[in-house]
Amino acid sequence: MVQEVQTPKATGTTLVDVKGLKVHFPVKGGILGRTVAQVKAVDGVDLFIRRGETLGLVGESGCGKSTTGRAILQLIKPTAGTVKLDGVELTTLPAGEIRRKRAEMQMVFQDPYSSLDPRYTIGQIISEPLENFNRGNAKAIQEEVAHLMETVGLNPFYVNRFAHEFSGGQRQRIGIARALALHPSFVVADEPVSALDVSIQAQVLNLLQDLQGKFGLTYLFVAHNLSVVKHISDRVAVVTWVV
């Protein structure tokens, strides 16, 4: 269940519209590995996010915040419910169409240490979505990577370095650059600062806010820390357990 606790701003049309979202994971047991129970990770979430706003999603650990974000992006298949992005129902789209839709909806992950592949340079990491979506020739992609790095406050000079050569805050900037590469309209930021030092958290939050203003981004901002969420969100929704 999601309960809205704050509505200071009421502008813009709806970009994300979620109704009755459920994600139930099977629990296997016995020697035959049969499904013996279900974890109701998300059990009936309704929410909407207006264009250009940030909806904060808070709640206790394990209440289903991350699963909600992933199910909205169709990274996890919902068990039930509807998810509309800009009026297009995502849950019934064929896989190929979902793949195309990925350009419009991206995710910034919680842990910038594990979410960046250590085998690749940051240039390769940021250019991957551009190459997958054929966004220009090698030179154009190289230029776009440099531009994205500058946009998130990284010096393009370091394009050939590996993620482990960067600090936590810088790594999160790399993750943000990758998420922005395809110019999405909607970004799920899943606890994007909780793995960072407190001193760095404000810088990354400010960056996310600046980018929102610059590109008109719409955010679902997942966090367990209410003060962080209040700082960045236009509205806050609290996920509560239904007992």
Ligand SMILES: Nc1ncnc2c1ncn2[C@@H]1O[C@H](COP(=O)(O)OP(=O)(O)OP(=O)(O)O)[C@@H](O)[C@H]1O
């Ligand atoms: N792939 C999965 N298979 C089975 N259960 C899962 C899976 N992913 C999540 N769960 C369970 O679903 C519930 C919700 O998990 P989720 O990670 O969405 O919670 P959360 O609110 O984001 O927690 P946290 O704040 O600790 O990150 C938990 O009980 C979790 O163990």
